[in-house]
Amino acid sequence: xxxxxxxxxxxxxxxxxxxxxxxxxxxxxxxxxxxxxxxxxxxxxxxxxxxxxxxxxxxxxxxxxxxxxxxxxxxxxxxxxxxxxxxxxxxxxxxxxxxxxxxxxxxxxxxxxxxxxxxxxxxxxxxxxxxxxxxxxxxxxxxxxxxxxxxxxxxxxxxxxxxxxxxxxxxxxxxxxxxxxxxxxxxxxxxxxxxxxxxxxxxxxxxxxxxxxxxxxxxxxxxxxxxxxxxxxxxxxxxxxxxxxxxxxxxxxxxxxxxxxxxxxxxxxxxxxxxx
Numbered sequence: 001x002x003x004x005x006x007x008x009x010x011x012x013x014x015x016x017x018x019x020x021x022x023x024x025x026x027x028x029x030x031x032x033x034x035x036x037x038x039x040x041x042x043x044x045x046x047x048x049x050x051x052x053x054x055x056x057x058x059x060x061x062x063x064x065x066x067x068x069x070x071x072x073x074x075x076x077x078x079x080x081x082x083x084x085x086x087x088x089x090x091x092x093x094x095x096x097x098x099x100x101x102x103x104x105x106x107x108x109x110x111x112x113x114x115x116x117x118x119x120x121x122x123x124x125x126x127x128x129x130x131x132x133x134x135x136x137x138x139x140x141x142x143x144x145x146x147x148x149x150x151x152x153x154x155x156x157x158x159x160x161x162x163x164x165x166x167x168x169x170x171x172x173x174x175x176x177x178x179x180x181x182x183x184x185x186x187x188x189x190x191x192x193x194x195x196x197x198x199x200x201x202x203x204x205x206x207x208x209x210x211x212x213x214x215x216x217x218x219x220x221x222x223x224x225x226x227x228x229x230x231x232x233x234x235x236x237x238x239x240x241x242x243x244x245x246x247x248x249x250x251x252x253x254x255x256x257x258x259x260x261x262x263x264x265x266x267x268x269x270x271x272x273x274x275x276x
Contacts, residue, residue: 038086038124039067042245043131043143045076050113050139058107059159059261060247061114063143071118075111077103082118091122091133104169117141149246149262151203156180156248158193161230162257171223178231180260188213188235193227194220199235208250209238234258 045061047054058076065071071084071093082096096115103111118141122133131143158178160167170178178193188201192215199213213235220228233256240251251257 037126038131039065041065042146042148043073044146044246045114046142046144048110048113048117048139048141050117052138055110055113057114058110059263061110062146063118075114077101077107077111080115086124089124091124093119093122095119114141146246149243149248151241151243151248152182152184154181155263156182156190156260157263158227158231158258158260160259161227162249162251162259164255167259171226173221173223174227177224178227179263180235182208192231192235194218194224195228197235206240206242207238208241210235211237230256231258 041064043063043065045057045063047056049055060074061076063071063073065084065086069084069086070081072079072081074080075098078099078101080096080098083094085092096119098115117135117139118133120135122135122141125132125134129145131145132140133143134140156179157176158170158180160169162168174193178191180188180190182188182201182203186200186202187198188210189196189198191197195216195218197213197215200211202209202211215232219225234250234252236252238253239257242249246262248260248262249257250260
C-alpha cells in the first residue's frame with residue numbers, strides 16, 4: 001500500500017510540472033513563465049521614451065531574450081547582456097554588463113536612455129509584431145520583431161567600411177548614400193554612394209563574384225566620392241559574404257570590406273541614379 005501511495009504521489013507531481021508550462025533557466029535563477037511570444041525573437045528597438053521625451057533608435061539597437069532567462073543585444077553601439085525574469089506580463093531585468101566602445105555622441109545619448117529604460121521591473125504588451133515595455137514611471141521601449149533578412153530582395157544599406165580587422169564609420173555626409181540589392185536572377189544594382197550601378201554577382205557557398213558592373217559617371221561632393229571608391233573596390237571580383245540576422249558583411253580577397261544593414265524600404269526597380 002505504501003508503494004502504491006508513493007507511486008501515486010510521483011505521478012501527481014509529474015502531471016503538475018507538465019501542466020505548468022514553465023521553463024527554468026540556469027545561471028542566476030532567470031526564468032520564463034509567460035504565454036507572450038517574446039523569447040527566441042530578435043526585437044529591433046524603434047524608440048525609447050524617458051521622462052516624456054521620445055528618442056529614435058539607431059539601426060543596430062536590438063534585444064533578444066532566451067528561454068533560460070538571459071537578455072542580450074545592442075544598445076545602439078555597445079553590446080550588452082543581462083539576466084531577465086519573465087513572469088506573465090512582467091519583465092524583471094537585472095544589472096547589465098556591456099562593452100565599452102567609443103560611440104558617436106548621438107548614439108551615446110541613446111545608449112544612456114536605453115540602458116536606463118531596459119532595467120528593473122517592466123510591463124510587457126505584445127500586438128502583432130510589436131512589443132512595448134513600460135516601467136512604473138511611464139518610461140517605455142517600443143520594439144518590432146525582426147525576421148532574418150535574405151541576401152536577395154533585401155536593400156542593404158552600407159553602414160561601415162572595413163580594412164583588415166578594423167571597422168570605421170562612413171565619411172561625414174555620406175551616411176545612407178550607398179546601398180545594394182541582389183536579385184534572384186544574379187543581378188546586382190544600387191549606389192556606390194554617388195553613382196548608381198548595375199551588374200551581376202554569382203553566389204557560390206559563402207562567396208559572391210562580381211562582374212560586368214557598370215555605373216553612371218557623375219561627380220559628387222568629396223565625402224560621397226570617397227565612399228564610392230571604397231565600395232567600388234569591394235564590389236570587384238570575388239568576395240566573402242556573411243549574414244548575421246539583418247547585417248551583411250562583404251570582404252574582398254585583399255581584406256578590404258564593408259558592413260551593411262537591411263532596411264525595410266525596397267529599392268528594387270528604382271531607376272534614379274542607376275546605370276542604364
